[in-house]
Amino acid sequence: xxxxxxxxxxxxxxxxxxxxxxxxxxxxxxxxxxxxxxxxxxxxxxxxxxxxxxxxxxxxxxxxxxxxxxxxxxxxxxxxxxxxxxxxxxxxxxxxxxxxxxxxxxxxxxxxxxxxxxxxxxxxxxxxxxxxxxxxxxxxxxxxxxxxxxxxxxxxxxxxxxxxxxxxxxxxxxxxxxxxxxxxxxxxxxxxxxxxxxxxxxxxxxxxxxxxxxxxxxxxxxxxxxxxxxxxxxxxxxxxxxxxxxxxxxxxxxxxxxxxxxxxxxxxxxxxxxxxxxxxxxxxxxxxxxxxxxxxxxxxxxxxxxxxxxxxxxxxxxxxxxxxxxxxxxxxxxxxxxxxxxxxxxxxxxxxxxxxxxxxxxxxxxxxxxxxxxxxxxxxxxxxxxxxxxxxxxxxxxxxxxxxxxxxxxxxxxxxxxxxxxxxxxx
Amino acid sequence: xxxxxxxxxxxxxxxxxxxxxxxxxxxxxxxxxxxxxxxxxxxxxxxxxxxxxxxxxxxxxxxxxxxxxxxxxxxxxxxxxxxxxxxxxxxxxxxxxxxxxxxxxxxxxxxxxxxxxxxxxxxxxxxxxxxxxxxxxxxxxxxxxxxxxxxxxxxxxxxxxxxxxxxxxxxxxxxxxxxxxxxxxxxxxxxxxxxxxxxxxxxxxxxxxxxxxxxxxxxxxxxxxxxxxxxxxxxxxxxxxxxxxxxxxxxxxxxxxxxxxxxxxxxxxxxxxxxxxxxxxxxxxxxxxxxxxxxxxxxxxxxxxxxxxxxxxxxxxxxxxxxxxxxxxxxxxxxxxxxxxxxxxxxxxxxxxxxxxxxxxxxxxxxxxxxxxxxxxxxxxxxxxxxxxxxxxxxxxxxxxxxxxxxxxxxxxxxxxxxxxxxxxxx
Numbered sequence: 072x073x074x075x076x077x078x079x080x081x082x083x084x085x086x087x088x089x090x091x092x093x094x095x096x097x098x099x100x101x102x103x104x105x106x107x108x109x110x111x112x113x114x115x116x117x118x119x120x121x122x123x124x125x126x127x128x129x130x131x132x133x134x135x136x137x138x139x140x141x142x143x144x145x146x147x148x149x150x151x152x153x154x155x156x157x158x159x160x161x162x163x164x165x166x167x168x169x170x171x172x173x174x175x176x177x178x179x180x181x182x183x184x185x186x187x188x189x190x191x192x193x194x195x196x197x198x199x200x201x202x203x204x205x206x207x208x209x210x211x212x213x214x215x216x217x218x219x220x221x222x223x224x225x226x227x228x229x230x231x232x233x234x235x236x237x238x239x240x241x242x243x244x245x246x247x248x249x250x251x252x253x254x255x256x257x258x259x260x261x262x263x264x265x266x267x268x269x270x271x272x273x274x275x276x277x278x279x280x281x282x283x284x285x286x287x288x289x290x291x292x293x294x295x296x297x298x299x300x301x302x303x304x305x306x307x308x309x310x311x312x313x314x315x316x317x318x319x320x321x322x323x324x325x326x327x328x329x330x331x332x333x334x335x336x337x338x339x340x341x342x343x344x345x346x347x348x349x350x351x352x353x354x355x356x357x358x359x360x361x362x363x364x365x366x367x368x369x370x371x372x373x374x375x376x377x378x379x380x381x382x383x384x385x386x387x388x389x390x391x392x393x394x395x396x397x398x399x400x401x402x403x404x405x406x407x408x409x410x411x412x413x414x415x416x417x418x419x420x421x422x423x424x425x426x427x428x429x430x431x432x433x434x435x436x437x438x439x440x441x442x443x444x445x446x447x448x449x450x451x452x453x454x455x456x457x458x459x460x461x462x463x464x465x466x467x468x469x470x471x472x473x474x475x476x477x478x479x480x481x482x483x484x485x486x487x488x489x490x491x492x493x494x495x496x497x498x
Numbered sequence: 499x500x501x502x503x504x505x506x507x508x509x510x511x512x513x514x515x516x517x518x519x520x521x522x523x524x525x526x527x528x529x530x531x532x533x534x535x536x537x538x539x540x541x542x543x544x545x546x547x548x549x550x551x552x553x554x555x556x557x558x559x560x561x562x563x564x565x566x567x568x569x570x571x572x573x574x575x576x577x578x579x580x581x582x583x584x585x586x587x588x589x590x591x592x593x594x595x596x597x598x599x600x601x602x603x604x605x606x607x608x609x610x611x612x613x614x615x616x617x618x619x620x621x622x623x624x625x626x627x628x629x630x631x632x633x634x635x636x637x638x639x640x641x642x643x644x645x646x647x648x649x650x651x652x653x654x655x656x657x658x659x660x661x662x663x664x665x666x667x668x669x670x671x672x673x674x675x676x677x678x679x680x681x682x683x684x685x686x687x688x689x690x691x692x693x694x695x696x697x698x699x700x701x702x703x704x705x706x707x708x709x710x711x712x713x714x715x716x717x718x719x720x721x722x723x724x725x726x727x728x729x730x731x732x733x734x735x736x737x738x739x740x741x742x743x744x745x746x747x748x749x750x751x752x753x754x755x756x757x758x759x760x761x762x763x764x765x766x767x768x769x770x771x772x773x774x775x776x777x778x779x780x781x782x783x784x785x786x787x788x789x790x791x792x793x794x795x796x797x798x799x800x801x802x803x804x805x806x807x808x809x810x811x812x813x814x815x816x817x818x819x820x821x822x823x824x825x826x827x828x829x830x831x832x833x834x835x836x837x838x839x840x841x842x843x844x845x846x847x848x849x850x851x852x853x854x855x856x857x858x859x860x861x862x863x864x865x866x867x868x869x870x871x872x873x874x875x876x877x878x879x880x881x882x883x884x885x886x887x888x889x890x891x892x893x894x895x896x897x898x899x900x901x902x903x904x905x906x907x908x909x910x911x912x913x914x915x916x917x918x919x920x921x922x923x924x925x
Contacts, residue, residue: 109568109569112565115567115568118567120554122556122558123553125549127546127550131549138539140545140761140762141759141760142536142755144761170597170789171788172785172787174785174786175784175785178783182609185612186609186612186613186623196621212783219780219783328569332568332791333569333786334569334570334786334789334791335789335790353646356639356646357606358599358601358602359599359601359760360761361598362598362789362792363761364762365789
């Protein structure tokens with residue numbers, strides 16, 4: 072029975088029971104965490120072979136004869152560019168390999184635009200106003216970068232097909248202070264939505280008023296499927312932009328953080344040759360080169376994209392039951408009650424939950440009091456402010472299945488209590 | 499006999515012989531490189547044990563229980579902070595460990611100051627004029643960073659005791675647009691000079707007009723001695739600044755690039771807690787953390803500072819004969835001729851050579867024509883302009899001893915020819 076159809080008395084009786092259940096949870100003194108998209112220990116173990124792949128007997132010379140142990144090679148090793156090019160579905164020569172984190176690459180990209188502009192444009196720090204579009208709900212660390220640089224963030228609602236493109240097209244074409252948009256186009260963070268072909272094509276055909284407008288295409292989950300036989304496909308944006316006559320309009324980011332080791336992987340940017348040349352002018356000042364030994368370690372471990380895809384199947388085997396367990400519990404506990412909706416992704420790292428308006432903060436706070444840490448309510452919105460106070464990001468990857476079961480049941484219970492409270496208060 | 503005391507005829511006769519010698523060198527079709535401070539293959543081999551130090555059987559948990567394979571730890575592993583703290587002669591909690599390159603840390607430090615200021619000061623990009631002091635000759639990649647950000651560079655002459663401190667004190671105290679000074683205080687690049695105690699104390703007691711003035715103390719060669727029994731000592735600048743009541747005035751940089759592997763080492767900044775907190779506010783936006791597995795690899799390989807010092811003795815055993823060979827040839831070929839002076843460092847990576855004014859470019863060009871690449875003349879000055887056209891940086895580390903012998907003889911011959919040409923033209 073939907074909570075909204077219950078009488079005041081029914082709700083009060085229900086609440087008594089729910090609060091008793093909650094006290095029982097609290098008594099367990101749980102310390103569980105569903106906050107961040109961290110791989111589990113089992114997943115990390117999958118890549119331990121990488122520790123043996125180079126030894127003191129290894130020849131650390133790469134394909135073109137470079138000794139990977141010494142200075143140099145700004146762009147990355149040819150074989151690493153090939154591997155990450157295949158992963159990112161672009162030619163190797165549209166790639167620059169960076170250090171250990173794509174977040175850092177995105178930060179540096181915004182930072183460079185602030186101080187030096189984009190392909191010769193006015194540095195953004197010299198402008199009165201710079202704006203970014205932020206599809207919501209979205210990734211808190213994206214929003215943190217733009218906030219840090221004083222860039223005004225304009226929210227654009229997400230749909231199952233991607234951002235509201237009518238709104239994106241209008242904002243981008245009318246306002247030359249709009250310089251960028253944050254996108255997680257595949258298995259989006261937090262909803263797990265993948266942009267439709269039409270959305271990608273509309274992105275590629277944008278007619279930005281600002282010449283230095285760029286799409287920040289964070290393809291973090293490009294090969295991070297949960298199912299072998301039921302995967303999302305995403306049109307390749309560099310190619311679509313090229314075909315649309317907008318070859319320079321996009322930066323594409325990715326890393327192996329959730330493939331090998333978070334923090335000890337390799338990251339890359341993919342872009343047009345014009346953009347890459349612009350980037351190299353800065354990169355050659357910033358560094359003599361990134362960690363080539365780690366690039367070599369990755370290439371020799373994965374061998375090629377087939378090896379990487381096979382490796383991702385093993386990740387999926389660990390992640391899939393966790394997602395399914397969370398979804399099963401949400402359905403069992405909350406299905407048909409009319410107090411929440413959630414996404415059912417086929418990949419990525421998150422499930423997005425929408426509570427009744429005004430309940431998210433209270434739900435997360437209540438879960439925390441019983442020892443279950445969720446991503447802070449509001450984190451999926453710029454400035455941490457969810458105007459509806461309803462979106463909550465669930466990260467099923469890190470806990471064990473049994474911990475996840477406990478945590479999700481507790482979470483569902485908190486949803487019930489706060490929803491009942493809300494509905495009661497409105498009766 | 500000094501060239502300047504020779505008659506026109508004597509010089510002309512000499513030149514005929516020198517040019518015959520030069521033609522003989524050219525006929526050898528050499529391809530030798532004394533341009534960059536790159537470790538040799540022998541030196542890189544010293545660290546190959548690092549490839550075995552972690553295996554698929556290893557526990558990659560660090561001292562405080564953190565799984566180094568997963569996200570997190572912005573500051574660096576405690577044991578890595580200890581090791582690099584010992585190396586940099588500061589407490590571990592005055593350290594943040596970065597990625598693979600201290601150059602990148604310096605770039606990021608300037609970049610952050612441009613966009614966000616220093617400890618709350620006006621961002622430099624909002625100022626009409628920002629200036630850095632550049633002791634010369636100095637390190638070209640330092641100058642490239644400040645040039646890239648449009649920072650005006652003011653040269654300050656180096657002495658055997660460090661930069662001309664009368665000039666530094668005057669410029670820093672009178673002009674609030676002077677925001678920094680580049681220093682390589684120990685075994686300086688390119689001269690191999692180490693700052694005297696008095697110089698370090700005068701640095702610590704600077705009274706900058708700009709509150710956001712910082713000393714960029716690039717202690718790249720802190721343990722990079724050539725001799726066990728004859729080493730330079732450098733006063734520790736953080737402590738001196740603290741004692742002088744200027745605790746926040748210095749950033750200290752270092753890395754293991756020339757200890758383990760260039761490009762695959764670990765870098766660090768050392769600074770006051772105020773400065774580190776300021777840095778962390780940015781760093782937490784830029785990254786989730788640097789490569790902890792590589793930090794762990796370094797700590798487990800070197801174990802502690804004693805292990806690192808022992809390792810540096812093995813580097814010295816390879817480098818010392820190379821420096822001595824270059825110095826021996828310079829002395830044999832050029833001693834007493836009055837056509838050049840050079841430094842005799844006890845550590846670091848370079849020997850600095852000063853030709854007669856106006857000859858450096860010609861010498862380097864002539865060496866290049868015969869197949870020996872030197873660092874470009876002028877590179878040791880901001881904007882690549884050596885007003886005297888006399889300084890040449892010699893990097894003896896990379897070639898084999900026999901190649902070095904050939905290259906240095908050719909270099910000395912080029913010095914002789916260009917000097918004779920110059921003196922002749924003035925007769």
